[in-house]
Amino acid sequence: MAEHNQLIDAVNIRSAIRSYDDVPMDENQARQLSMSIDAVNMLAELNMQLVCDQPTVFAQAAASGHFVNASNYLALVGPAGDDEAKERAGFYAERVILTATLWGLGSCWVGGSWDRQEAARHCRVTASQELYLGVILGPPAGHAGHMAKSYEELASFQQSHRTSRSFEDFTADMSTEDRQAAPEWFKKGVESAMKAPSALNLQPVRFSYRPADGTVAAQLDPDVEDSFALNDLGIAKLHFQIAAGTGTWAWGDGGLFIRK
Structure with missing residues:
Protein backbone atom coordinates (compact mmCIF):
# COMPACT_ATOMS: atom_id res chain seq x y z
CA MET A 1 0.00 0.00 0.00
CA ALA A 148 -1.21 -8.51 2.43
CA LYS A 149 -4.52 -7.04 1.29
CA SER A 150 -4.55 -4.31 -1.33
CA TYR A 151 -5.87 -0.82 -0.74
CA GLU A 152 -8.86 -1.64 -2.92
CA GLU A 153 -9.65 -4.76 -0.85
CA LEU A 154 -9.46 -2.82 2.41
CA ALA A 155 -11.64 -0.01 1.04
CA SER A 156 -14.20 -2.55 -0.18
CA PHE A 157 -14.23 -4.19 3.25
CA GLN A 158 -14.95 -0.84 4.88
CA GLN A 159 -17.84 -0.15 2.51
CA SER A 160 -19.42 -3.54 3.19
CA HIS A 161 -19.00 -3.40 6.99
CA ARG A 162 -19.47 0.30 7.78
CA THR A 163 -22.94 1.63 8.47
CA SER A 164 -23.54 5.36 8.38
CA ARG A 165 -26.25 7.96 8.49
CA SER A 166 -27.07 9.25 5.02
CA PHE A 167 -25.66 12.31 3.26
CA GLU A 168 -29.07 13.92 3.77
CA ASP A 169 -28.86 13.23 7.51
CA PHE A 170 -25.42 14.83 7.67
CA THR A 171 -26.72 17.92 5.83
CA ALA A 172 -30.21 18.02 7.38
CA ASP A 173 -30.17 21.80 7.74
CA MET A 174 -29.79 22.27 3.96
CA SER A 175 -32.45 22.11 1.26
CA THR A 176 -32.17 19.70 -1.65
CA GLU A 177 -31.36 22.62 -3.93
CA ASP A 178 -28.62 23.89 -1.62
CA ARG A 179 -27.05 20.41 -1.44
CA GLN A 180 -26.95 20.16 -5.21
CA ALA A 181 -25.49 23.66 -5.58
CA ALA A 182 -22.79 23.18 -2.91
CA PRO A 183 -19.19 22.95 -4.19
CA GLU A 184 -17.59 19.58 -4.76
CA TRP A 185 -15.09 20.05 -1.93
CA PHE A 186 -17.99 20.39 0.53
CA LYS A 187 -19.57 17.17 -0.71
CA LYS A 188 -16.25 15.34 -0.42
CA GLY A 189 -15.82 16.69 3.10
CA VAL A 190 -19.22 15.42 4.18
CA GLU A 191 -18.63 12.03 2.55
CA SER A 192 -15.37 11.77 4.51
CA ALA A 193 -17.17 12.72 7.74
CA MET A 194 -19.69 9.97 7.04
CA LYS A 195 -16.79 7.51 7.40
CA ALA A 196 -15.71 8.96 10.75
CA PRO A 197 -15.93 6.77 13.84
CA SER A 198 -18.25 7.71 16.68
CA ALA A 199 -17.79 6.58 20.28
CA LEU A 200 -21.37 5.26 20.51
CA ASN A 201 -21.91 4.92 16.73
CA LEU A 202 -24.49 7.72 16.81
CA GLN A 203 -22.77 10.17 14.40
CA PRO A 204 -24.38 13.29 15.92
CA VAL A 205 -22.77 15.93 13.65
CA ARG A 206 -24.40 17.95 10.86
CA PHE A 207 -22.69 20.12 8.24
CA SER A 208 -24.14 23.03 6.30
CA TYR A 209 -22.59 25.08 3.49
CA ARG A 210 -23.13 28.84 3.58
CA PRO A 211 -22.99 30.24 0.03
CA ALA A 212 -22.97 33.87 1.21
CA ASP A 213 -19.40 33.59 2.46
CA GLY A 214 -18.31 30.09 1.40
CA THR A 215 -17.95 28.78 4.96
CA VAL A 216 -19.21 25.53 6.48
CA ALA A 217 -20.81 25.14 9.90
CA ALA A 218 -20.57 21.95 11.96
CA GLN A 219 -23.35 21.50 14.50
CA LEU A 220 -24.47 18.78 16.87
CA ASP A 221 -27.81 17.22 16.04
CA PRO A 222 -30.16 18.25 18.89
CA ASP A 223 -32.23 15.10 18.33
CA VAL A 224 -29.31 12.76 19.08
CA GLU A 225 -28.51 12.10 22.74
CA ASP A 226 -24.79 11.32 22.83
CA SER A 227 -22.67 11.67 25.96
CA PHE A 228 -19.56 11.75 23.77
CA ALA A 229 -20.94 14.22 21.24
CA LEU A 230 -18.14 16.76 21.72
CA ASN A 231 -15.48 14.12 21.05
CA ASP A 232 -17.46 13.01 18.00
CA LEU A 233 -17.65 16.63 16.81
CA GLY A 234 -13.85 16.83 16.77
CA ILE A 235 -13.51 13.51 14.96
CA ALA A 236 -16.02 14.51 12.28
CA LYS A 237 -14.39 17.91 11.78
CA LEU A 238 -11.02 16.26 11.15
CA HIS A 239 -12.48 13.89 8.56
CA PHE A 240 -14.22 16.76 6.80
CA GLN A 241 -11.05 18.86 6.74
CA ILE A 242 -8.91 16.03 5.34
CA ALA A 243 -11.15 15.64 2.29
CA ALA A 244 -12.24 19.25 1.81
CA GLY A 245 -8.70 20.56 1.37
CA THR A 246 -6.70 23.31 2.99
CA GLY A 247 -8.68 25.12 5.63
CA THR A 248 -9.22 25.51 9.35
CA TRP A 249 -12.06 24.95 11.80
CA ALA A 250 -13.17 27.10 14.70
CA TRP A 251 -13.77 24.96 17.78
CA GLY A 252 -17.22 24.55 19.28
CA ASP A 253 -20.73 23.52 18.33
CA GLY A 254 -21.52 25.68 15.30
CA GLY A 255 -17.84 26.36 14.60
CA LEU A 256 -17.06 27.42 11.02
CA PHE A 257 -14.67 25.90 8.48
CA ILE A 258 -12.87 28.51 6.39
CA ARG A 259 -11.31 27.04 3.25
CA LYS A 260 -8.11 28.65 2.03
Missing part, protein backbone atom coordinates in the same frame (compact mmCIF):
# COMPACT_ATOMS: atom_id res chain seq x y z
CA ALA A 2 3.05 2.22 -0.50
CA GLU A 3 1.24 4.46 -3.00
CA HIS A 4 -1.62 4.97 -0.53
CA ASN A 5 0.00 6.69 2.42
CA GLN A 6 -2.06 9.83 2.93
CA LEU A 7 -4.63 10.49 5.65
CA ILE A 8 -7.46 10.40 3.11
CA ASP A 9 -6.36 6.85 2.27
CA ALA A 10 -6.65 5.93 5.94
CA VAL A 11 -10.13 7.49 6.02
CA ASN A 12 -11.15 5.21 3.16
CA ILE A 13 -9.91 1.95 4.72
CA ARG A 14 -10.37 2.42 8.48
CA SER A 15 -13.07 0.33 10.09
CA ALA A 16 -13.84 -0.62 13.69
CA ILE A 17 -11.79 -3.71 14.58
CA ARG A 18 -13.06 -5.86 17.45
CA SER A 19 -10.74 -8.88 17.14
CA TYR A 20 -6.96 -8.64 17.53
CA ASP A 21 -4.00 -10.97 17.32
CA ASP A 22 -2.86 -12.27 20.70
CA VAL A 23 0.58 -10.69 20.39
CA PRO A 24 2.18 -7.58 21.92
CA MET A 25 2.21 -4.40 19.90
CA ASP A 26 5.44 -4.05 17.93
CA GLU A 27 7.88 -2.09 20.10
CA ASN A 28 8.95 0.17 17.27
CA GLN A 29 5.35 1.02 16.38
CA ALA A 30 4.53 1.66 20.04
CA ARG A 31 7.52 4.00 20.32
CA GLN A 32 6.58 5.87 17.14
CA LEU A 33 2.98 6.19 18.31
CA SER A 34 4.07 7.54 21.68
CA MET A 35 6.27 10.12 19.95
CA SER A 36 3.35 11.19 17.74
CA ILE A 37 1.08 11.43 20.79
CA ASP A 38 3.62 13.55 22.67
CA ALA A 39 3.81 15.99 19.75
CA VAL A 40 0.03 16.18 19.48
CA ASN A 41 -0.33 16.76 23.23
CA MET A 42 1.88 19.85 23.01
CA LEU A 43 -0.18 21.20 20.12
CA ALA A 44 -3.59 20.36 21.59
CA GLU A 45 -2.80 20.99 25.28
CA LEU A 46 -3.91 17.48 26.22
CA ASN A 47 -2.45 14.52 28.10
CA MET A 48 -3.29 11.61 25.79
CA GLN A 49 -1.34 8.43 26.45
CA LEU A 50 -0.69 5.04 24.86
CA VAL A 51 -1.27 2.22 27.36
CA CYS A 52 -0.13 -1.28 26.39
CA ASP A 53 -0.80 -4.81 27.66
CA GLN A 54 -3.74 -4.16 29.98
CA PRO A 55 -6.38 -6.74 28.95
CA THR A 56 -8.23 -6.40 32.28
CA VAL A 57 -9.58 -3.06 31.02
CA PHE A 58 -11.61 -5.01 28.44
CA ALA A 59 -12.23 -8.19 30.46
CA GLN A 60 -16.01 -7.81 30.68
CA ALA A 61 -16.35 -6.93 26.99
CA ALA A 62 -14.11 -9.88 26.14
CA ALA A 63 -16.23 -12.24 28.23
CA SER A 64 -19.32 -11.25 26.26
CA GLY A 65 -17.47 -11.68 22.96
CA HIS A 66 -17.65 -7.98 22.13
CA PHE A 67 -13.84 -7.78 21.85
CA VAL A 68 -11.18 -10.43 21.33
CA ASN A 69 -7.62 -9.91 22.62
CA ALA A 70 -8.07 -6.16 23.19
CA SER A 71 -5.29 -4.98 25.51
CA ASN A 72 -3.81 -1.71 24.21
CA TYR A 73 -5.52 1.66 24.10
CA LEU A 74 -5.03 5.35 23.47
CA ALA A 75 -6.36 7.12 26.57
CA LEU A 76 -7.88 10.53 25.84
CA VAL A 77 -7.02 12.57 28.92
CA GLY A 78 -7.52 16.30 29.24
CA PRO A 79 -8.81 19.13 31.42
CA ALA A 80 -11.92 18.21 33.42
CA GLY A 81 -15.16 19.91 32.41
CA ASP A 82 -13.62 21.57 29.35
CA ASP A 83 -15.90 21.19 26.32
CA GLU A 84 -13.37 22.54 23.84
CA ALA A 85 -10.69 20.18 25.14
CA LYS A 86 -13.03 17.23 24.60
CA GLU A 87 -13.52 18.32 21.00
CA ARG A 88 -9.78 18.79 20.50
CA ALA A 89 -9.21 15.33 21.95
CA GLY A 90 -11.49 13.78 19.34
CA PHE A 91 -9.87 15.77 16.52
CA TYR A 92 -6.25 15.06 17.42
CA ALA A 93 -6.71 11.48 18.65
CA GLU A 94 -8.31 10.56 15.33
CA ARG A 95 -5.29 12.12 13.61
CA VAL A 96 -3.08 9.65 15.52
CA ILE A 97 -5.45 6.76 14.79
CA LEU A 98 -5.43 7.42 11.05
CA THR A 99 -1.63 7.36 11.08
CA ALA A 100 -1.75 4.05 12.97
CA THR A 101 -4.16 2.75 10.32
CA LEU A 102 -1.57 3.45 7.62
CA TRP A 103 0.89 1.37 9.66
CA GLY A 104 -1.48 -1.60 9.53
CA LEU A 105 -2.87 -1.32 13.07
CA GLY A 106 -6.54 -1.87 13.87
CA SER A 107 -8.55 0.44 16.12
CA CYS A 108 -11.94 0.85 17.76
CA TRP A 109 -13.26 3.86 19.67
CA VAL A 110 -14.78 2.88 23.01
CA GLY A 111 -17.10 4.91 25.19
CA GLY A 112 -18.93 2.27 27.18
CA SER A 113 -17.47 -1.13 26.26
CA TRP A 114 -14.59 -1.00 28.73
CA ASP A 115 -13.83 -0.61 32.42
CA ARG A 116 -13.23 3.14 32.69
CA GLN A 117 -12.01 3.01 36.30
CA GLU A 118 -9.55 0.23 35.47
CA ALA A 119 -8.38 2.16 32.41
CA ALA A 120 -7.78 5.27 34.49
CA ARG A 121 -5.63 3.28 36.92
CA HIS A 122 -3.05 2.77 34.18
CA CYS A 123 -3.01 6.42 33.06
CA ARG A 124 -1.53 9.63 34.40
CA VAL A 125 -4.61 11.67 35.29
CA THR A 126 -4.08 14.68 37.52
CA ALA A 127 -6.65 16.13 39.91
CA SER A 128 -7.63 18.74 37.32
CA GLN A 129 -7.99 16.24 34.48
CA GLU A 130 -10.33 13.45 33.44
CA LEU A 131 -10.27 10.42 31.16
CA TYR A 132 -12.72 11.21 28.36
CA LEU A 133 -12.75 7.91 26.47
CA GLY A 134 -10.37 5.56 24.69
CA VAL A 135 -9.39 3.93 21.42
CA ILE A 136 -8.31 0.29 21.25
CA LEU A 137 -5.17 -0.22 19.16
CA GLY A 138 -3.34 -3.32 18.01
CA PRO A 139 -2.59 -5.72 15.18
CA PRO A 140 -5.95 -6.96 13.88
CA ALA A 141 -6.75 -10.67 13.94
CA GLY A 142 -4.99 -12.33 11.04
CA HIS A 143 -2.59 -9.40 10.88
CA ALA A 144 -0.34 -10.98 8.24
CA GLY A 145 -3.27 -11.50 5.92
CA HIS A 146 -4.55 -8.01 6.66
CA MET A 147 -1.21 -6.48 5.67
Whole structure:
Protein backbone atom coordinates (compact mmCIF):
# COMPACT_ATOMS: atom_id res chain seq x y z
CA MET A 1 0.00 0.00 0.00
CA ALA A 2 3.05 2.22 -0.50
CA GLU A 3 1.24 4.46 -3.00
CA HIS A 4 -1.62 4.97 -0.53
CA ASN A 5 0.00 6.69 2.42
CA GLN A 6 -2.06 9.83 2.93
CA LEU A 7 -4.63 10.49 5.65
CA ILE A 8 -7.46 10.40 3.11
CA ASP A 9 -6.36 6.85 2.27
CA ALA A 10 -6.65 5.93 5.94
CA VAL A 11 -10.13 7.49 6.02
CA ASN A 12 -11.15 5.21 3.16
CA ILE A 13 -9.91 1.95 4.72
CA ARG A 14 -10.37 2.42 8.48
CA SER A 15 -13.07 0.33 10.09
CA ALA A 16 -13.84 -0.62 13.69
CA ILE A 17 -11.79 -3.71 14.58
CA ARG A 18 -13.06 -5.86 17.45
CA SER A 19 -10.74 -8.88 17.14
CA TYR A 20 -6.96 -8.64 17.53
CA ASP A 21 -4.00 -10.97 17.32
CA ASP A 22 -2.86 -12.27 20.70
CA VAL A 23 0.58 -10.69 20.39
CA PRO A 24 2.18 -7.58 21.92
CA MET A 25 2.21 -4.40 19.90
CA ASP A 26 5.44 -4.05 17.93
CA GLU A 27 7.88 -2.09 20.10
CA ASN A 28 8.95 0.17 17.27
CA GLN A 29 5.35 1.02 16.38
CA ALA A 30 4.53 1.66 20.04
CA ARG A 31 7.52 4.00 20.32
CA GLN A 32 6.58 5.87 17.14
CA LEU A 33 2.98 6.19 18.31
CA SER A 34 4.07 7.54 21.68
CA MET A 35 6.27 10.12 19.95
CA SER A 36 3.35 11.19 17.74
CA ILE A 37 1.08 11.43 20.79
CA ASP A 38 3.62 13.55 22.67
CA ALA A 39 3.81 15.99 19.75
CA VAL A 40 0.03 16.18 19.48
CA ASN A 41 -0.33 16.76 23.23
CA MET A 42 1.88 19.85 23.01
CA LEU A 43 -0.18 21.20 20.12
CA ALA A 44 -3.59 20.36 21.59
CA GLU A 45 -2.80 20.99 25.28
CA LEU A 46 -3.91 17.48 26.22
CA ASN A 47 -2.45 14.52 28.10
CA MET A 48 -3.29 11.61 25.79
CA GLN A 49 -1.34 8.43 26.45
CA LEU A 50 -0.69 5.04 24.86
CA VAL A 51 -1.27 2.22 27.36
CA CYS A 52 -0.13 -1.28 26.39
CA ASP A 53 -0.80 -4.81 27.66
CA GLN A 54 -3.74 -4.16 29.98
CA PRO A 55 -6.38 -6.74 28.95
CA THR A 56 -8.23 -6.40 32.28
CA VAL A 57 -9.58 -3.06 31.02
CA PHE A 58 -11.61 -5.01 28.44
CA ALA A 59 -12.23 -8.19 30.46
CA GLN A 60 -16.01 -7.81 30.68
CA ALA A 61 -16.35 -6.93 26.99
CA ALA A 62 -14.11 -9.88 26.14
CA ALA A 63 -16.23 -12.24 28.23
CA SER A 64 -19.32 -11.25 26.26
CA GLY A 65 -17.47 -11.68 22.96
CA HIS A 66 -17.65 -7.98 22.13
CA PHE A 67 -13.84 -7.78 21.85
CA VAL A 68 -11.18 -10.43 21.33
CA ASN A 69 -7.62 -9.91 22.62
CA ALA A 70 -8.07 -6.16 23.19
CA SER A 71 -5.29 -4.98 25.51
CA ASN A 72 -3.81 -1.71 24.21
CA TYR A 73 -5.52 1.66 24.10
CA LEU A 74 -5.03 5.35 23.47
CA ALA A 75 -6.36 7.12 26.57
CA LEU A 76 -7.88 10.53 25.84
CA VAL A 77 -7.02 12.57 28.92
CA GLY A 78 -7.52 16.30 29.24
CA PRO A 79 -8.81 19.13 31.42
CA ALA A 80 -11.92 18.21 33.42
CA GLY A 81 -15.16 19.91 32.41
CA ASP A 82 -13.62 21.57 29.35
CA ASP A 83 -15.90 21.19 26.32
CA GLU A 84 -13.37 22.54 23.84
CA ALA A 85 -10.69 20.18 25.14
CA LYS A 86 -13.03 17.23 24.60
CA GLU A 87 -13.52 18.32 21.00
CA ARG A 88 -9.78 18.79 20.50
CA ALA A 89 -9.21 15.33 21.95
CA GLY A 90 -11.49 13.78 19.34
CA PHE A 91 -9.87 15.77 16.52
CA TYR A 92 -6.25 15.06 17.42
CA ALA A 93 -6.71 11.48 18.65
CA GLU A 94 -8.31 10.56 15.33
CA ARG A 95 -5.29 12.12 13.61
CA VAL A 96 -3.08 9.65 15.52
CA ILE A 97 -5.45 6.76 14.79
CA LEU A 98 -5.43 7.42 11.05
CA THR A 99 -1.63 7.36 11.08
CA ALA A 100 -1.75 4.05 12.97
CA THR A 101 -4.16 2.75 10.32
CA LEU A 102 -1.57 3.45 7.62
CA TRP A 103 0.89 1.37 9.66
CA GLY A 104 -1.48 -1.60 9.53
CA LEU A 105 -2.87 -1.32 13.07
CA GLY A 106 -6.54 -1.87 13.87
CA SER A 107 -8.55 0.44 16.12
CA CYS A 108 -11.94 0.85 17.76
CA TRP A 109 -13.26 3.86 19.67
CA VAL A 110 -14.78 2.88 23.01
CA GLY A 111 -17.10 4.91 25.19
CA GLY A 112 -18.93 2.27 27.18
CA SER A 113 -17.47 -1.13 26.26
CA TRP A 114 -14.59 -1.00 28.73
CA ASP A 115 -13.83 -0.61 32.42
CA ARG A 116 -13.23 3.14 32.69
CA GLN A 117 -12.01 3.01 36.30
CA GLU A 118 -9.55 0.23 35.47
CA ALA A 119 -8.38 2.16 32.41
CA ALA A 120 -7.78 5.27 34.49
CA ARG A 121 -5.63 3.28 36.92
CA HIS A 122 -3.05 2.77 34.18
CA CYS A 123 -3.01 6.42 33.06
CA ARG A 124 -1.53 9.63 34.40
CA VAL A 125 -4.61 11.67 35.29
CA THR A 126 -4.08 14.68 37.52
CA ALA A 127 -6.65 16.13 39.91
CA SER A 128 -7.63 18.74 37.32
CA GLN A 129 -7.99 16.24 34.48
CA GLU A 130 -10.33 13.45 33.44
CA LEU A 131 -10.27 10.42 31.16
CA TYR A 132 -12.72 11.21 28.36
CA LEU A 133 -12.75 7.91 26.47
CA GLY A 134 -10.37 5.56 24.69
CA VAL A 135 -9.39 3.93 21.42
CA ILE A 136 -8.31 0.29 21.25
CA LEU A 137 -5.17 -0.22 19.16
CA GLY A 138 -3.34 -3.32 18.01
CA PRO A 139 -2.59 -5.72 15.18
CA PRO A 140 -5.95 -6.96 13.88
CA ALA A 141 -6.75 -10.67 13.94
CA GLY A 142 -4.99 -12.33 11.04
CA HIS A 143 -2.59 -9.40 10.88
CA ALA A 144 -0.34 -10.98 8.24
CA GLY A 145 -3.27 -11.50 5.92
CA HIS A 146 -4.55 -8.01 6.66
CA MET A 147 -1.21 -6.48 5.67
CA ALA A 148 -1.21 -8.51 2.43
CA LYS A 149 -4.52 -7.04 1.29
CA SER A 150 -4.55 -4.31 -1.33
CA TYR A 151 -5.87 -0.82 -0.74
CA GLU A 152 -8.86 -1.64 -2.92
CA GLU A 153 -9.65 -4.76 -0.85
CA LEU A 154 -9.46 -2.82 2.41
CA ALA A 155 -11.64 -0.01 1.04
CA SER A 156 -14.20 -2.55 -0.18
CA PHE A 157 -14.23 -4.19 3.25
CA GLN A 158 -14.95 -0.84 4.88
CA GLN A 159 -17.84 -0.15 2.51
CA SER A 160 -19.42 -3.54 3.19
CA HIS A 161 -19.00 -3.40 6.99
CA ARG A 162 -19.47 0.30 7.78
CA THR A 163 -22.94 1.63 8.47
CA SER A 164 -23.54 5.36 8.38
CA ARG A 165 -26.25 7.96 8.49
CA SER A 166 -27.07 9.25 5.02
CA PHE A 167 -25.66 12.31 3.26
CA GLU A 168 -29.07 13.92 3.77
CA ASP A 169 -28.86 13.23 7.51
CA PHE A 170 -25.42 14.83 7.67
CA THR A 171 -26.72 17.92 5.83
CA ALA A 172 -30.21 18.02 7.38
CA ASP A 173 -30.17 21.80 7.74
CA MET A 174 -29.79 22.27 3.96
CA SER A 175 -32.45 22.11 1.26
CA THR A 176 -32.17 19.70 -1.65
CA GLU A 177 -31.36 22.62 -3.93
CA ASP A 178 -28.62 23.89 -1.62
CA ARG A 179 -27.05 20.41 -1.44
CA GLN A 180 -26.95 20.16 -5.21
CA ALA A 181 -25.49 23.66 -5.58
CA ALA A 182 -22.79 23.18 -2.91
CA PRO A 183 -19.19 22.95 -4.19
CA GLU A 184 -17.59 19.58 -4.76
CA TRP A 185 -15.09 20.05 -1.93
CA PHE A 186 -17.99 20.39 0.53
CA LYS A 187 -19.57 17.17 -0.71
CA LYS A 188 -16.25 15.34 -0.42
CA GLY A 189 -15.82 16.69 3.10
CA VAL A 190 -19.22 15.42 4.18
CA GLU A 191 -18.63 12.03 2.55
CA SER A 192 -15.37 11.77 4.51
CA ALA A 193 -17.17 12.72 7.74
CA MET A 194 -19.69 9.97 7.04
CA LYS A 195 -16.79 7.51 7.40
CA ALA A 196 -15.71 8.96 10.75
CA PRO A 197 -15.93 6.77 13.84
CA SER A 198 -18.25 7.71 16.68
CA ALA A 199 -17.79 6.58 20.28
CA LEU A 200 -21.37 5.26 20.51
CA ASN A 201 -21.91 4.92 16.73
CA LEU A 202 -24.49 7.72 16.81
CA GLN A 203 -22.77 10.17 14.40
CA PRO A 204 -24.38 13.29 15.92
CA VAL A 205 -22.77 15.93 13.65
CA ARG A 206 -24.40 17.95 10.86
CA PHE A 207 -22.69 20.12 8.24
CA SER A 208 -24.14 23.03 6.30
CA TYR A 209 -22.59 25.08 3.49
CA ARG A 210 -23.13 28.84 3.58
CA PRO A 211 -22.99 30.24 0.03
CA ALA A 212 -22.97 33.87 1.21
CA ASP A 213 -19.40 33.59 2.46
CA GLY A 214 -18.31 30.09 1.40
CA THR A 215 -17.95 28.78 4.96
CA VAL A 216 -19.21 25.53 6.48
CA ALA A 217 -20.81 25.14 9.90
CA ALA A 218 -20.57 21.95 11.96
CA GLN A 219 -23.35 21.50 14.50
CA LEU A 220 -24.47 18.78 16.87
CA ASP A 221 -27.81 17.22 16.04
CA PRO A 222 -30.16 18.25 18.89
CA ASP A 223 -32.23 15.10 18.33
CA VAL A 224 -29.31 12.76 19.08
CA GLU A 225 -28.51 12.10 22.74
CA ASP A 226 -24.79 11.32 22.83
CA SER A 227 -22.67 11.67 25.96
CA PHE A 228 -19.56 11.75 23.77
CA ALA A 229 -20.94 14.22 21.24
CA LEU A 230 -18.14 16.76 21.72
CA ASN A 231 -15.48 14.12 21.05
CA ASP A 232 -17.46 13.01 18.00
CA LEU A 233 -17.65 16.63 16.81
CA GLY A 234 -13.85 16.83 16.77
CA ILE A 235 -13.51 13.51 14.96
CA ALA A 236 -16.02 14.51 12.28
CA LYS A 237 -14.39 17.91 11.78
CA LEU A 238 -11.02 16.26 11.15
CA HIS A 239 -12.48 13.89 8.56
CA PHE A 240 -14.22 16.76 6.80
CA GLN A 241 -11.05 18.86 6.74
CA ILE A 242 -8.91 16.03 5.34
CA ALA A 243 -11.15 15.64 2.29
CA ALA A 244 -12.24 19.25 1.81
CA GLY A 245 -8.70 20.56 1.37
CA THR A 246 -6.70 23.31 2.99
CA GLY A 247 -8.68 25.12 5.63
CA THR A 248 -9.22 25.51 9.35
CA TRP A 249 -12.06 24.95 11.80
CA ALA A 250 -13.17 27.10 14.70
CA TRP A 251 -13.77 24.96 17.78
CA GLY A 252 -17.22 24.55 19.28
CA ASP A 253 -20.73 23.52 18.33
CA GLY A 254 -21.52 25.68 15.30
CA GLY A 255 -17.84 26.36 14.60
CA LEU A 256 -17.06 27.42 11.02
CA PHE A 257 -14.67 25.90 8.48
CA ILE A 258 -12.87 28.51 6.39
CA ARG A 259 -11.31 27.04 3.25
CA LYS A 260 -8.11 28.65 2.03
